[in-house]
Amino acid sequence: MYNETTHDGQAAHDEHDHHGPAKGLMRWVTTTNHKDIGTLYLWLSFIMLLYGGSMAMVIRLELFQPGLQWVEPHFFNQMTTMHGLVMVFGAIMPAFVGLANWLIPMMIGAPDMALPRMNNWSFWILPFAFGILASTTFMEGGAPAFGWTFYAPLSTTFAPDSTDFFIFAVHLMGISSVMGAINVIATILNMRAPGMTLMKMPLFVWTWLITAYLLIAVMPVLAGAVTMMLTDRHFGTSFFDAAGGGDPVMFQHIFWFFGHPEVYIMILPAFGIISAIVPTFARKPLFGYSSMVYASASIAILSFMVWAHHMFTTGMPVAGELYFMYATILISVPTGVKVFNWVTTMWKGSMTFETPMLWALGFIVMFTIGGFSGLMLGVAPVDTQYHDTYFVVAHFHYVLVTGALYSIIAAFYYWVPKWTGHMYDEKLGKIHFWWSTIAVNVLFFPQHFVGLAGMPRRIPDYSLQFAEFNMISSIGGFAFGLAQVFFLYIVIKTIRGGEKATDRVWEGATGLEFEHLPSPPPYHSFNEAPPVK
Amino acid sequence: MIFNKLSRRSFVVVAGLLAMLSTSARAEYKLNMTEGVTPISQQLFSLHMLVFWICVAIGVVVFGAMAWSIIHHRKSKGAVAANFHESTTVEIVWTVIPLLILIGIAIPATATLLDLEDAKTNADITVQATGIQWKWRYRYVDEDVSFISSLAQSSRDVISDPTGNENYLLEVDNPLVLPVGKKIRFLFNSDDVIHAWWVPALGVKQDSIPGFINDSWALIEEPGVYRGQCAELCGKDHGFMPIVVNAVSEAEYEQWLEGMKAEAAAAAAAADEEWSMQDLVARGETVYQANCAACHGPTGAGIPGAFPAMTGSAIVNNSDPSAHIDIVVNGKAGTAMAAYKNQLNDVDIAAVITYERNSLGNSVGDTIQPSAIKNAR
Numbered sequence: 001m002y003n004e005t006t007h008d009g010q011a012a013h014d015e016h017d018h019h020g021p022a023k024g025l026m027r028w029v030t031t032t033n034h035k036d037i038g039t040l041y042l043w044l045s046f047i048m049l050l051y052g053g054s055m056a057m058v059i060r061l062e063l064f065q066p067g068l069q070w071v072e073p074h075f076f077n078q079m080t081t082m083h084g085l086v087m088v089f090g091a092i093m094p095a096f097v098g099l100a101n102w103l104i105p106m107m108i109g110a111p112d113m114a115l116p117r118m119n120n121w122s123f124w125i126l127p128f129a130f131g132i133l134a135s136t137t138f139m140e141g142g143a144p145a146f147g148w149t150f151y152a153p154l155s156t157t158f159a160p161d162s163t164d165f166f167i168f169a170v171h172l173m174g175i176s177s178v179m180g181a182i183n184v185i186a187t188i189l190n191m192r193a194p195g196m197t198l199m200k201m202p203l204f205v206w207t208w209l210i211t212a213y214l215l216i217a218v219m220p221v222l223a224g225a226v227t228m229m230l231t232d233r234h235f236g237t238s239f240f241d242a243a244g245g246g247d248p249v250m251f252q253h254i255f256w257f258f259g260h261p262e263v264y265i266m267i268l269p270a271f272g273i274i275s276a277i278v279p280t281f282a283r284k285p286l287f288g289y290s291s292m293v294y295a296s297a298s299i300a301i302l303s304f305m306v307w308a309h310h311m312f313t314t315g316m317p318v319a320g321e322l323y324f325m326y327a328t329i330l331i332s333v334p335t336g337v338k339v340f341n342w343v344t345t346m347w348k349g350s351m352t353f354e355t356p357m358l359w360a361l362g363f364i365v366m367f368t369i370g371g372f373s374g375l376m377l378g379v380a381p382v383d384t385q386y387h388d389t390y391f392v393v394a395h396f397h398y399v400l401v402t403g404a405l406y407s408i409i410a411a412f413y414y415w416v417p418k419w420t421g422h423m424y425d426e427k428l429g430k431i432h433f434w435w436s437t438i439a440v441n442v443l444f445f446p447q448h449f450v451g452l453a454g455m456p457r458r459i460p461d462y463s464l465q466f467a468e469f470n471m472i473s474s475i476g477g478f479a480f481g482l483a484q485v486f487f488l489y490i491v492i493k494t495i496r497g498g499e500k501a502t503d504r505v506w507e508g509a510t511g512l513e514f515e516h517l518p519s520p521p522p523y524h525s526f527n528e529a530p531p532v533k
Numbered sequence: 534m535i536f537n538k539l540s541r542r543s544f545v546v547v548a549g550l551l552a553m554l555s556t557s558a559r560a561e562y563k564l565n566m567t568e569g570v571t572p573i574s575q576q577l578f579s580l581h582m583l584v585f586w587i588c589v590a591i592g593v594v595v596f597g598a599m600a601w602s603i604i605h606h607r608k609s610k611g612a613v614a615a616n617f618h619e620s621t622t623v624e625i626v627w628t629v630i631p632l633l634i635l636i637g638i639a640i641p642a643t644a645t646l647l648d649l650e651d652a653k654t655n656a657d658i659t660v661q662a663t664g665i666q667w668k669w670r671y672r673y674v675d676e677d678v679s680f681i682s683s684l685a686q687s688s689r690d691v692i693s694d695p696t697g698n699e700n701y702l703l704e705v706d707n708p709l710v711l712p713v714g715k716k717i718r719f720l721f722n723s724d725d726v727i728h729a730w731w732v733p734a735l736g737v738k739q740d741s742i743p744g745f746i747n748d749s750w751a752l753i754e755e756p757g758v759y760r761g762q763c764a765e766l767c768g769k770d771h772g773f774m775p776i777v778v779n780a781v782s783e784a785e786y787e788q789w790l791e792g793m794k795a796e797a798a799a800a801a802a803a804a805d806e807e808w809s810m811q812d813l814v815a816r817g818e819t820v821y822q823a824n825c826a827a828c829h830g831p832t833g834a835g836i837p838g839a840f841p842a843m844t845g846s847a848i849v850n851n852s853d854p855s856a857h858i859d860i861v862v863n864g865k866a867g868t869a870m871a872a873y874k875n876q877l878n879d880v881d882i883a884a885v886i887t888y889e890r891n892s893l894g895n896s897v898g899d900t901i902q903p904s905a906i907k908n909a910r
Contacts, residue, residue, distance in 0.1 A: 066702075067694050073773070074839070140837050141837070141838025141839040142838070145769070146766065146768075151727055151766070153725070154726040158666075160838060242743055242745060247745075249742060283608070283614040285618040287618050288619060289619075290619075313729060313739055313764075313765075314740045314742065315747035318646065318647065322643060329638065329639065330635065332635065333628060333632060333635070336591075336631045337624070339595060340595070343602070345618075346602040347602045348606055348612075349602065349612070349614045350608040350612045351606055351608060352607070352608045352609070361599075361603070364599065368592070368596075369592075372591070375584065375638075376581070376585065379642045381576075381649050382577050384649065385577055385733065387729075388731075388765055449564040449565075452565050453564065453567075454761070454762075456763070456771075456772075457766075458771060458772075459762075462702065463702045464698070464699065
C-alpha cells in the first residue's frame with residue numbers, strides 16, 4: 001500500500017481517503033478516528049472547565065466578603081474538593097490527551113493512533129467517571145469534602161458515604177489515563193514516518209512521550225492509594241490509622257509520590273506547545289532543541305524524587321527535609337533552561353503577535369512568576385510559613401491556569417485553523433487574551449499577599465484584615481470566568497465558519513501538519529508516509 | 534499593545550514591591566509575611582526576603598530580555614530573523630549560574646532549618662497542643678494544667694455580618710498563656726484528623742497528627758497577643774478553629790497558672806455536688822452550643838448522611854441513659870464522634886447529656902448527675 005506510486009493508484013487511494021465518518025450520534029460513540037476522539041476529549045475538557053469553573057465562582061462568591069453569606073462550610077469544602085478534582089482530572093488532563101490525539105499522528109506522519117479501539121474506550125470511560133463524581137453532590141451527606149488531596153483520616157474515618165463513589169471514579173480516570181498513555185507511547189515509538197528520528201520529533205511529541213511514561217508510572221500509585229482508603233473504610237485494614245498500627249502520614253507520601261509527577265503531567269505538554277508556537281511567530285528555529293529534550297527528561301526524572309516537599313510541616317526528620325529541599329530547588333535549573341531557550345528563540349527574531357503568540361507570551365511570563373513562587377516554596381524552612389496558605393493557592397494557579405490552561409488555549413488558537421479550515425476571529429481572540437490576562441492577575445496576584453499575611457487556604461470565611469484583597473480577587477474571578485464563556489462563543493463561531501485558512505496557516509509554521517496536509521486535513525491523513533527531511 | 538502589557542505588568546510588580554517595602558511602616562495593611570517576635574520567625578522573614586529579591590533579580594533579567602526582543606525584534610519594525618539555534622557554551626552558562634544561585638540560597642536555608650528543628654534542647658516549658666475537631670486542647674506538661682480553647686462566642690454571634698469586629702475568627706474563649714523570654718517546646722498531636730497549629734508571629738506551623746507526636750519551639754521576645762489559625766483542612770469548621778497566644782511576663786504567667794489550678798480544684802469539688810435539673814439544662818445548653826452544635830446542629834437536627842440528629846435519637850431517648858453516657862464519654866470508634874472525657878469535666882458532660890435528654894425536641898425527663906459521669910470514666 002505504502003509503496004503505491006502510480007497516478008491511478010494514487011487517485012484510487014484518495015477516493016479511499018476521503019470516505020467520511022459515519023453520520024449522526026453513532027459517529028461519536030463508535031469512532032476510532034484520532035481526530036474525532038481528539039475532538040471528544042477537547043469538548044469534554046471544555047465542559048469540565050465550565051463545570052469546575054462554576055464551582056470556583058461559588059467559592060469566590062462566598063469569599064467575596066467576610067462572614068458566611070451564601071453557602072454552609074460543609075458545602076464550601078465540597079466545592080473546593082470538587083473544583084480541584086474536576087479541573088485536574090477533567091479539564092487539564094483530558095485537554096492534553098485531546099491535543100495529543102489530534103496532533104501526534106499528524107506531527108509524526110502516522111495515519112492514526114496505534115490502538116484506535118482502545119482509544120475509543122479510554123475516552124468513553126471518562127464521561128461515566130465524571131458523571132459518577134458529579135452525582136456525589138446530590139447524595140446524602142454531600143460530595144467528598146476533604147480537598148482534592150484527600151488526606152487520611154479525613155477521607156477515611158471522617159468522610160461522607162459518597163467517598164466510595166469518588167474512589168470508583170478515580171479508578172476509572174486512572175484506567176483511562178493509563179490506556180491513553182500506552183496509546184501515545186505505542187504511536188510515537190512505532191508509527192513515525194521513515195526519517196522521523198526521535199531527535200527530529202517536534203517537542204510536543206517529545207514532551208507527550210515523557211508525560212505518557214509519567215502517567216504509566218504514577219496513576220497506579222494513585223489507584224493504590226484510593227484502594228487502601230477503600231479497605232480502610234470497609235474491610236478493617238489500618239493503612240492510615242495509627243490506632244491499628246498504620247500511619248496517616250504514609251497516605252501523604254503515597255499521594256504525593258503520585259501527586260508531584262502529576263503536576264509535571266499537567267505542564268510538560270504545555271512546554272511542548274509553547275516550543276511550537278514561539279518559533280513560528282518569531283520566524284526563527286527553536287533555540288537549543290536538544291537541550292529542551294534533555295531538560296524535559298530531567299524534569300520528569302527529578303519529579304519522582306521531590307514529593308515530600310509538600311510535607312515539610314508533617315514532622316519529617318531533618319535529613320529528609322534537607323534532601324527534599326535540595327532536590328526541589330534543583331528542578332528550577334532545567335525549568336529555567338526552558339524559559340531561557342524560549343526567550344533566546346525570540347531574540348533577534350522577526351516577531352508578530354497573533355492570538356496564539358499572545359497566549360504563549362502570557363504563558364512564559366506568568367508561568368515564570370509561578371516558578372518563582374515555586375522556588376520560594378521549595379525552601380523548606382520558609383515553606384513552613386507558606387504551607388497551606390493562599391500563597392500556595394496563588395502559586396499553583398499561576399502554574400496551572402496561566403501555565404497549563406494558557407498553553408491549551410494557545411494551542412487551540414494555533415491549530416484550530418488547521419483542524420477546521422477556518423481562521424478564528426483575530427479581533428475576538430485578542431479581546432479574549434487581554435480580558436483573561438487582566439482578570440487572571442486581578443484574581444490570583446492578590447492571593448500572594450493574603451497568603452503571606454496569614455490567610456490559610458480552604459477556609460470559607462476569614463478575618464477582616466483579608467477583606468479587601470479577597471474582594472478584588474473575587475471580582476477578577478468573575479471576570480475571568482465570564483471570559484471563558486466568551487471563549488466558548490469564539491470556539492463555536494470558528495467551527496461554524498470563518499475566513500478560509502491556508503494550508504500553511506502561519507507564515508512561520510513548520511512541521512508535517514502544516515507542510516504536508518491541507519486545512520482541514522482529510523478524515524484519514526497520511527495513509528502514505530510523508531517525506532521527512 | 535505589547536508595550537502596554539509590559540508596562541502594566543511592571544506596574545503590578547513595582548506596586549507589589551513598594552507595598553512590601555512599606556510593610557513595616559503600615560503594620561495594619563499586611564502584604565508581606567510578618568517578621569514576628571521570635572528569633573526563628575525573624576530568621577524565616579530574612580530568608581523569605583532573600584529568596585524573594587533573588588527571584589526579582591532573575592525576573593528583571595529574563596523579562597527584560599523578553600521585553601527587549603518584543604520591542605526591537607518585531608516584524609513590523611522590519612526586523613529580519615537571524616538563524617542561530619544552538620550554542621553549547623550559552624547552555625552551560627545558564628545551567629551553571631542558576632546552580633550557583635541555588636547554592637547561595639541553600640546555605641542560609643540549611644542553617645535556618647537546623648535552628649527551626651532544634652526543639653529538644655534546653656526547653657524551659659513544654660506545652661502539648663492537641664487538635665480536636667474544631668478546637669485545641671492545651672496541656673502544660675509539667676504543671677497539671679489543661680484546658681480547651683475554641684472560637685469565642687463573640688465571633689460566632691456575628692458570622693452573618695462580621696463588619697467592625699476587629700478580631701473576627703481570631704479570638705478564643707481560653708487563650709494559651711505563655712511567658713516571654715523562655716524557650717517553649719510545643720508537642721503536637723490530634724484526637725481525630727490532621728490539624729496544623731500555626732501562629733505566624735511565632736514562626737511555628739506544625740501538623741498535629743493522630744497517633745503521632747510532632748514538636749516545635751518558640752522563644753517569645755515581646756509580650757503581646759499573637760493570633761493564628763488551624764492550617765490543615767480538618768473538616769467542616771476548619772476555618773473556625775483559631776489560636777490565640779497571650780505572651781506575658783514570667784510573674785503574670787505564674788499568677789495565671791495558680792488561678793488555673795484553683796479553678797480546676799473548684800470544678801472537681803462541684804462534681805461531687807448534687808445538681809438540679811434546671812441548672813444542668815442551663816449549663817448544658819452552653820456546653821452543647823460550644824461542643825456539639827457544629828455537627829449535630831444548633832437545634833439538634835444534625836446533617837443527614839453525615840452527622841446524626843439529636844432530636845428523636847434512639848440513644849438519647851432510651852430511658853436507660855447508660856448508652857448515652859457511654860457515647861459522650863468514650864466517643865464512637867471509627868466515626869467523628871469524639872471521646873469527651875478528654876475534653877470536658879464531669880459537670881459539663883452531665884449537663885450536656887441532661888440538656889440533650891430534655892431539650893432539642895426530646896423529653897426523657899431524667900437528670901444525669903456528675904457523679905454518674907465520674908463512675909463512667
